Amino acid sequence: xxQNEKQIDMKQFYIFVQKEFYHVFRDxxxxxxxxxxxxxxxxxxxxxxxxxxxxxxxxxxxxANDPISREIIQKLAASDQFQLQSSLMSHRAIESAFxxxxxxxxxxxxxxxxxxxxxxxxxxxxxxxxxxxPNKANALTSYVNAIVADYQQQRINEARLPFQIIPEIRMLYxxxxxxxxxxxxxxxxxxxxxxxVLMTSISIVREKEMGTMEILLVSxxxxxxxxxxxxIPYFVLSLVNLTVILILAVFLMEMPFEGSLLLxxxxxxxxxxxxxxxxxxxxxxxxxxxxxxxxxxxGMMIPTMLLTGFMFPIENMPLPLQLIxxxxxxxxxxxxxxxxxxxxxxxxxxxKETLILVGMTAIFLFVSFKKFKIRLA
Amino acid sequence: MRTLxxxxxxxxxxxxRNKSLLPMxxxxxxxxxxxxxxxxxxxxxxxxxxxxxxxxxxxxxxxxNKITASGYFVLSDFGDSFDDAFQQIESEKSDLILxxxxxxxRNLVRENREKLFIAVNAINGTKANLGxxxxxxxxxxxxxxxxxxxxxxxxxxSSPQIEVTSSxxxxxxxNYRFFMVxxxxxxxxxxxxxxxxxxxxxxxxxxxxxxxxNVTPIKKYQFILGKLIPFWIIGVIIFxxxxxxxxxxxxxxxxxxxxxxxxxxxxxxxxALLGVGLLISTVSDTQQQAMSIAFFVMMVFLLMxxxxxxxxxxxxxxxxxxxxNPLTYFIEVMRMVVLKGSGLKDLYTHFLIMIGFxxxxxxxxxxxxxxxx
Numbered sequence: 033x034x035q036n037e038k039q040i041d042m043k044q045f046y047i048f049v050q051k052e053f054y055h056v057f058r059d060x061x062x063x064x065x066x067x068x069x070x071x072x073x074x075x076x077x078x079x080x081x082x083x084x085x086x087x088x089x090x091x092x093x094x095x096a097n098d099p100i101s102r103e104i105i106q107k108l109a110a111s112d113q114f115q116l117q118s119s120l121m122s123h124r125a126i127e128s129a130f131x132x133x134x135x136x137x138x139x140x141x142x143x144x145x146x147x148x149x150x151x152x153x154x155x156x157x158x159x160x161x162x163x164x165x166p167n168k169a170n171a172l173t174s175y176v177n178a179i180v181a182d183y184q185q186q187r188i189n190e191a192r193l194p195f196q197i198i199p200e201i202r203m204l205y206x207x208x209x210x211x212x213x214x215x216x217x218x219x220x221x222x223x224x225x226x227x228x229v230l231m232t233s234i235s236i237v238r239e240k241e242m243g244t245m246e247i248l249l250v251s252x253x254x255x256x257x258x259x260x261x262x263x264i265p266y267f268v269l270s271l272v273n274l275t276v277i278l279i280l281a282v283f284l285m286e287m288p289f290e291g292s293l294l295l296x297x298x299x300x301x302x303x304x305x306x307x308x309x310x311x312x313x314x315x316x317x318x319x320x321x322x323x324x325x326x327x328x329x330x331g332m333m334i335p336t337m338l339l340t341g342f343m344f345p346i347e348n349m350p351l352p353l354q355l356i357x358x359x360x361x362x363x364x365x366x367x368x369x370x371x372x373x374x375x376x377x378x379x380x381x382x383x384k385e386t387l388i389l390v391g392m393t394a395i396f397l398f399v400s401f402k403k404f405k406i407r408l409a
Numbered sequence: 410m411r412t413l414x415x416x417x418x419x420x421x422x423x424x425x426r427n428k429s430l431l432p433m434x435x436x437x438x439x440x441x442x443x444x445x446x447x448x449x450x451x452x453x454x455x456x457x458x459x460x461x462x463x464x465x466x467x468x469x470x471x472x473x474n475k476i477t478a479s480g481y482f483v484l485s486d487f488g489d490s491f492d493d494a495f496q497q498i499e500s501e502k503s504d505l506i507l508x509x510x511x512x513x514x515r516n517l518v519r520e521n522r523e524k525l526f527i528a529v530n531a532i533n534g535t536k537a538n539l540g541x542x543x544x545x546x547x548x549x550x551x552x553x554x555x556x557x558x559x560x561x562x563x564x565x566x567s568s569p570q571i572e573v574t575s576s577x578x579x580x581x582x583x584n585y586r587f588f589m590v591x592x593x594x595x596x597x598x599x600x601x602x603x604x605x606x607x608x609x610x611x612x613x614x615x616x617x618x619x620x621x622x623n624v625t626p627i628k629k630y631q632f633i634l635g636k637l638i639p640f641w642i643i644g645v646i647i648f649x650x651x652x653x654x655x656x657x658x659x660x661x662x663x664x665x666x667x668x669x670x671x672x673x674x675x676x677x678x679x680x681a682l683l684g685v686g687l688l689i690s691t692v693s694d695t696q697q698q699a700m701s702i703a704f705f706v707m708m709v710f711l712l713m714x715x716x717x718x719x720x721x722x723x724x725x726x727x728x729x730x731x732x733x734n735p736l737t738y739f740i741e742v743m744r745m746v747v748l749k750g751s752g753l754k755d756l757y758t759h760f761l762i763m764i765g766f767x768x769x770x771x772x773x774x775x776x777x778x779x780x781x782x
Contacts, residue, residue, distance in 0.1 A: 059695065059697065059698060061692075061693060061694075061698045061701070061702065062695075062697055062698050062701040065701035065702055065704070065705045066701065068705060069701075069704070069705050069708060072705070072708070072709060073708065073712075076709070076712050076713065076727075077712075079724065079727070080712075080713070080723050080724065080726075080727035080730070081712060081717075081718045081723070081727075082718060082722050082723070083535045083718055083719075083722075084535065084722050085719060085721075085722060086721065086722040087721045087722060088719075088721050089721070127578075128755075130578060130579070130749060131745065131749050131750070131751040131752070131755045132751070132755045133741065133745055133749075133751070133755070136721075154572070155572070156572050156573075156574060157572070157573050157574070158573075158574050158575070158576070159573060159574065159575035159576070160575070160576055160578060161575060161576070161577050161578065162578055162579060162749070163577035163578055163579055163580040163581065163583055164579040164580050164587070164588060164744055164745075164748035164749055165588050165719075165744075166577075166580055166583035166584065166585050166587075166588060167585065167588075168719060169577055169580075169583065170583065173575045173577075176573065177573050177575075180573050200524055200525065200526050200527065201527045201528075201529060201541050201545070202526070202527065202528045202529070203529050203531035203537055203541075204498065204528050204529060204530055204531055205530065205531055205532050206531035206532055206534060206537070207531065210534060211534055211535075213531075213532050213533075213534065214532055214533045214534065226704075230700070230704070231697075234696070234697050234700065235697065238695075238696070238697060241615075241616075242615075318429055320427070320429065320430065321608075321612075321696045321697070321700075322427075322430055322608050322612065322696065323427075323429045323430050323433065325604070325608070325696070325700050326430070326433045326434075326437065326604070327433065329604075329704070330433065330437040330438075330441065331437075334441060334445070338444075338445060338448040338449070339448065343449075343717065344448050344449050344450060345450075345533070345536065347455055348450045348454060348455070349447060349448050349450065350447050353444070353447055353448055367501065370532060371499075374532055375499055377499060381499060381500070
């Protein structure tokens with residue numbers, strides 16, 4: 033008898049999971065987005081976005097207009113960090129160009145530039161940067177500085193220094209300094225959290241909002257299994273998405289995959305379960321889809337994006353934020369994935385992070401099941 | 410007019426009655442605006458360095474002192490085994506290794522040349538590049554200093570010198586937050602505005618109340634206006650709170666340019682944005698759908714807006730993409746007016762383009778909206 037009941041239970045469970053899969057697959061538009069988003073993100077991060085400063089517009093105000101100033105200008109024009117705009121002839125024009133946003137940096141040669149240089153061995157160049165973007169201003173100033181220093185070096189070639197120190201720099205893990213290496217693990221974390229938290233919470237709250245949750249809960253079926261069967265399709269979808277990202281990263285961006293694939297999927301599953309239970313937790317605390325969505329979006333997505341460490345370096349943040357970042361599961365996942373994928377490390381190197389992730393997952397699961405209400409108010 | 414008035418009253422009641430949604434509309438963006446600029450800091454500082462010194466000479470000691478005194482580097486580990494240092498890199502405790510070979514001082518003195526080995530954790534390419542460059546700079550400086558012990562210093566001043574002086578306009582203290590706060594505010598207004606509109610109409614569809622409205626003599630434009638006006642007002646309120654409380658009081662950012670200009674642009678931008686939200690709601694049937702589509706659109710808007718990464722550095726196709734994104738223009742205008750005080754004559758193309766966006770999205774949305782299902 034007991035055996036039989038268990039069998040019926042399993043069969044019911046199976047049917048419920050099937051129902052949830054139907055829900056997901058019938059909603060073609062959402063499905064398209066679920067798969068389109070990670071692909072679009074990988075493409076954008078891989079081919080469009082970069083922190084580097086390139087092709088910035090600089091302008092030269094050349095009061096000197098002599099061979100030396102022209103030589104320096106030519107050197108600047110040859111660099112691919114800048115786009116040299118047509119020369120302005122007055123100081124005042126700089127301000128209006130900055131205000132229009134057409135120019136990022138201006139370089140001013142004084143009228144007696146080469147006479148000073150030849151007669152007194154000393155001349156000045158002025159850089160005026162639009163520092164409303166401090167990063168860009170900094171980078172451009174140092175590029176110009178480097179080019180001028182280079183030119184100077186050329187001129188004093190004869191004054192050789194007596195000995196040389198040659199630094200040999202090796203770039204570990206990512207010799208071509210590709211941006212992909214840094215963000216692919218981040219996008220993985222982001223996508224997993226997005227799908228699991230957002231989609232689970234919404235699909236549960238939806239049943240509440242539509243009133244069908246009431247029907248499921250009064251049925252003889254175990255209410256916990258109702259919830260678990262809701263989570264399963266998103267679990268599967270996340271794994272599929274993860275695989276898509278992995279394939280794109282390895283074959284399209286030529287990212288390395290050094291470590292164990294099995295370990296990677298196991299660790300990913302832990303994060304997915306953590307995210308699913310968070311979604312469940314959110315769905316417990318609200319009955320409107322809009323609230324659930326805003327909660328998961330504002331409360332989960334943005335912290336994940338900011339505090340995982342793939343967009344902004346965590347060590348630069350103020351201490352309270354650094355502490356909060358420890359509470360974000362995806363931060364640990366990000367470290368784990370980097371270690372497995374890029375550094376090729378084994379479990380012994382990441383057991384601490386794994387333990388933290390498992391601990392978080394256990395807490396989330398416990399709390400969300402504890403808070404799960406069988407009775408709707 | 411009276412019909413519209415009733416519709417507006419209904420919408421506002423619905424919004425203000427939802428006690429769980431209301432704090433989220435207003436409080437969440439503000440919390441984000443306070444926190445995000447603190448996190449969004451690209452400046453590279455506190456690079457952790459492991460030094461492996463096989464030489465332990467006075468020269469190597471001088472070099473190490475120079476590195477730790479520079480302010481860019483934090484000495485995380487000092488020893489004489491490269492493997493130990495490499496483990497520090499593997500566990501992310503350190504970002505780069507400087508290995509000083511044994512006989513560093515001797516070789517410098519005798520053979521006039523010596524190598525130094527630097528290994529950088531390059532997973533984050535930008536950081537690796539900068540860290541390597543800083544270290545190189547310090548080594549060159551050190552090199553120049555020890556050279557002075559050897560050659561006649563007079564030789565230096567007799568070579569021609571070009572001094573580059575630089576001045577930073579509009580943000581002399583190079584405060585990165587001044588740059589980020591206006592942009593993030595623009596994004597948050599965008600996010601709340603687009604989501605709220607997209608979800609609101611779909612909710613009526615999903616629950617079925619839209620049928621009740623469809624069978625009344627309410628005109629299409631009245632219905633749409635009734636939906637758009639409340640969110641337009643909410644957008645303006647969020648923007649004002651962000652500008653006054655967060656930007657001004659917490660971050661001390663006072664717009665240099667004209668406030669009227671800023672609000673004028675916000676007004677047009679919100680119309681365009683709500684048009685996008687409306688469009689999303691017309692193509693979706695359930696809130697879940699609307700949300701996934703809105704999320705997708707917002708993600709692309711955000712990444713392609715130049716908020717975090719410079720547009721100039723993008724390849725050409727992506728730049729075209731970025732400049733067909735309304736958020737790009739709004740962020741640009743925010744930064745230009747708030748930080749540089751740009752005026753209407755600097756921004757009139759921005760205005761024209763945004764009016765174009767507003768007309769385009771709304772026309773498309775209204776054309777797409779059907780009273781029958």
